[in-house]
Structures are given as C-alpha cells and as structure tokens.
Amino acid sequence: MKGVLLVNLGSPESTNPKDVKKYLDEFLMDERVIDVPWLLRAFIVKGIVLNTRPKKSAAAYQKIWWEEGSPLIVLSERLQEKIDKFTEVPISLAMRYGKPNIEQGLKELSAKGVDEVLLLPLYPQFAMATTETILVLAEELQKEKFPQMKLTTLPPFYNRPDYIEVLSRSIAEKIENLDYEHLLFSYHGVPERHIKKSDITKSHCQIDGTCCKTPSPAHQFCYRHQCYETTRLVAEKLDLNPDAFSTSFQSRLGFDPWLQPYTDRTIEKFALNGIKKMAIVTPAFVSDCLETLEEIAMEGEEIFHENGGKEFTVIPCLNDREDWVKTLSSWINSWAELTEEESIVK
Structure with a gap:
C-alpha cells in the first residue's frame, strides 16, 4: 500500500x-x-x-x-x-x-x-x-x-512548469494592481561552501556569476543555480522587465561567506537609491514561517522605511492556496x- x-x-x-x-x-x-x-x-x-x-x-x-x-x-x-x-x-x-x-x-x-x-x-x-x-x-x-x-x-520541483505557474499566479495576484518599482526574489541563504560541497563534478561551481548559467550535471544539486532558475522562469512567465526584478539571499550565521547579495543590504540599497515602492517574494519557502513573517515582513520593511522607502509589499508563500x-x-x-x-x- x-x-x-x-x-x-x-x-x-x-x-x-x-x-x-x-x-x-x-x-x-x-x-x-x-x-x-x-x-x-x-x-x-x-x-x-x-x-x-x-x-x-x-x-x-x-x-x-x-x-x-x-x-x-x-x-x-x-x-x-x-x-x-x-x-x-x-x-x-x-x-x-x-x-x-x-x-x-x-x-x-x-x-x-x-x-x-x-x-x-x-x-x-x-x-x-x-x-x-x-x-x-x-x-x-x-x-x-x-x-x-x-x-x-x-x-x-523548482523548475516544474505547474509549480512555476502557481508561483507566478500568486505573485501576479499581488502585483497586478500594484504600482511597484522593483520585485525582489529573496531566497534563504546558505554558506558558499555548501554549494561547492554539493557539486558532484567537484569543479563546476565557482560562484562567479557564470557557472549557474552554464549547463552542467552539477545543477541537479546546486541550490544557487536552482534559485536563479526559479527567478528566471517566473520572470519569463510574468514578462517582467529585466530592470524591475532581482535575486537576493536572506538569513546568515557566523562569519564565513554566504550566498550574496544579502537581502537586508539589498533592501537598504534600493531605499537609499530612491526606490519608494518595492515588493518581495520568498520562493525558497512554500509555507510562511519566522523567516518570512518576521525577518522579511517586519525587519525588512523596517529597513526599507528607515532608509527612505515608502511602500513595502510582502507576497505570501503558497501555503494552502x-x-x-x-x-x-x-x-x-x-x-x-x-x-x-x-x-x-x-
């Protein structure tokens, strides 16, 4: 059974x-x-x-x-x-x-x-x-x-068409009538060494901005590649302007290098650079949790407002829709x- x-x-x-x-x-x-x-x-x-x-x-x-x-x-x-x-x-x-x-x-x-x-x-x-x-x-x-x-x-299932369809729809429902200037895809961070440890080729992952875009068997277990690919597929599905979205990584512990750019610093940078209205989605999670409800929806919004931002829209996880x-x-x-x-x- x-x-x-x-x-x-x-x-x-x-x-x-x-x-x-x-x-x-x-x-x-x-x-x-x-x-x-x-x-x-x-x-x-x-x-x-x-x-x-x-x-x-x-x-x-x-x-x-x-x-x-x-x-x-x-x-x-x-x-x-x-x-x-x-x-x-x-x-x-x-x-x-x-x-x-x-x-x-x-x-x-x-x-x-x-x-x-x-x-x-x-x-x-x-x-x-x-x-x-x-x-x-x-x-x-x-x-x-x-x-x-x-x-x-x-x-x-980061690249399954039906998952991308649902994720894209959940985003579209929040932003279709929203006059936002930038959509940030924030994924949970991991240490850079995790990416290299998961590289089954032992040579492909360089975390240099190009390896995630170059086809390789390593992508089967590459968290960084899969995050960027999720962003790419959703952006393609929603026909987003390349200048109107980006990817970042949240939550880090210790002093070793973690995946960058960091979400908190990215939010701060956007606000300081004049972005007044931004939306943020967290596709590494399917259920809202401490990292989405407190770290993003509370701390992230506070960072945005403290540095000049005005409207901060958090897109819920898929949850039980x-x-x-x-x-x-x-x-x-x-x-x-x-x-x-x-x-x-x-």
Whole structure:
C-alpha cells in the first residue's frame, strides 16, 4: 500500500525560550546545517549560540505566533488536510526538526498498512541543509526501524512548469494592481561552501556569476543555480522587465561567506537609491514561517522605511492556496498510479 509523507522544516513547540533552545539545539547540531567537525560544532552551538540566541529567537517567534500555534505548523497541517481530500492514499505530515518528527510520520503511515512511501520535502530547491538532511535521516530510519518500507523521493520541483505557474499566479495576484518599482526574489541563504560541497563534478561551481548559467550535471544539486532558475522562469512567465526584478539571499550565521547579495543590504540599497515602492517574494519557502513573517515582513520593511522607502509589499508563500493544493495532489496521484516496475516520479 502506498502513502505520502510531507516534510517541512519544523518549529519550536512554543515561544518559551526553553522550547526555542531545544529546537535550535536539534536544528543547529545537524551536521548538514553547520557542517564542521562535531567538537567544533558543539562548541559553536552549545557553547556560544545556545547561550545567547534562544531569548532573541523566542522574542521573534512571539511576534508572529498564532493563537493556533506556530504558523509553519498550522499552515502545513492545513495543506495536509486539503491534499487529503484530493488523493486516495494516506497522507502524513512530519517536520525535520521538532514535532511531529519523521519517525512519527513513518510510524503513522506504517500503522495504516503503508509499505511504500513517497517522501515529499516541501522545498522547491535542493540544499544540504533542507532536502538532503531529510533524505539522509529518512533513509537511516527506514533501514533501522522500517526495513520492509520502500522510500521514493519527489525531486526538487523548482523548475516544474505547474509549480512555476502557481508561483507566478500568486505573485501576479499581488502585483497586478500594484504600482511597484522593483520585485525582489529573496531566497534563504546558505554558506558558499555548501554549494561547492554539493557539486558532484567537484569543479563546476565557482560562484562567479557564470557557472549557474552554464549547463552542467552539477545543477541537479546546486541550490544557487536552482534559485536563479526559479527567478528566471517566473520572470519569463510574468514578462517582467529585466530592470524591475532581482535575486537576493536572506538569513546568515557566523562569519564565513554566504550566498550574496544579502537581502537586508539589498533592501537598504534600493531605499537609499530612491526606490519608494518595492515588493518581495520568498520562493525558497512554500509555507510562511519566522523567516518570512518576521525577518522579511517586519525587519525588512523596517529597513526599507528607515532608509527612505515608502511602500513595502510582502507576497505570501503558497501555503494552502487551492491551486497549490491541486498541483501537489496531482503529483501524488501520478506517483500513486505508477506500477511497481516504474521507478521515476512523473
């Protein structure tokens, strides 16, 4: 019997600093998030970050927390419930960090008689710290605790026409009657070394402005390429003027170089250069979360206004909108209809 496990990033159980600290510990101690030797990672996370960051992060979560709970969790649950109405296979939900975790999700499916699972990471682009860490953990759990279960993974969908159609429509709905001067595509940042570590050719990725545009097998696992390609495809779909949009990367930790340009500095630059009205979309996320609701919609807007900007429009993530639900459901139904001999997700 087939079933599907939707997997999102995760969230603290509450805005209490103790819960936030527990969540950050699990998240930041992941070797694919902070990819340094364990002792150094433990020193950074347990010795420094967890002594200073939880209270600050808890305050940020308090700004965006809903009455029902974490926005990311609530929105993911709504998505799951809606997909369930358009599909005939069991649908479970899990988070990479926090609860419900991946083991719980697989256990729930197994209890329903599922022995073939479509693992569906809710990330359009591939990255070590998102898709890869989900796949690695799921495979470890499958081998250790669910040996009779077969796992199939939906590949990154950053360039699938139906995804681009839905994303473009969500943007168009917000900007069609908006007199904006610039549309910024802001993606979550990652350290530059992650890009080079994911390069299966070991030579293509130079992060020099040209490698992402030059065809290569490396693009299959290149987060930077996939982000820029998402922007390109949407801009093409919406027939955007090349001067009216750009791409940036938000959220960074530590002092190592991360993907640039940085979103906060880009917003500041636009405002200082006379842009009065801008819109921003965050296509690395399909569900609104701390990074979109607080970092962009609050901090980003504050930066824009402080430096002379006037109108700052944040475009919501796809969340549980109907066309996105139907798109995901169609992917699931296509997979569910495959015979045992067919192994590729169509």
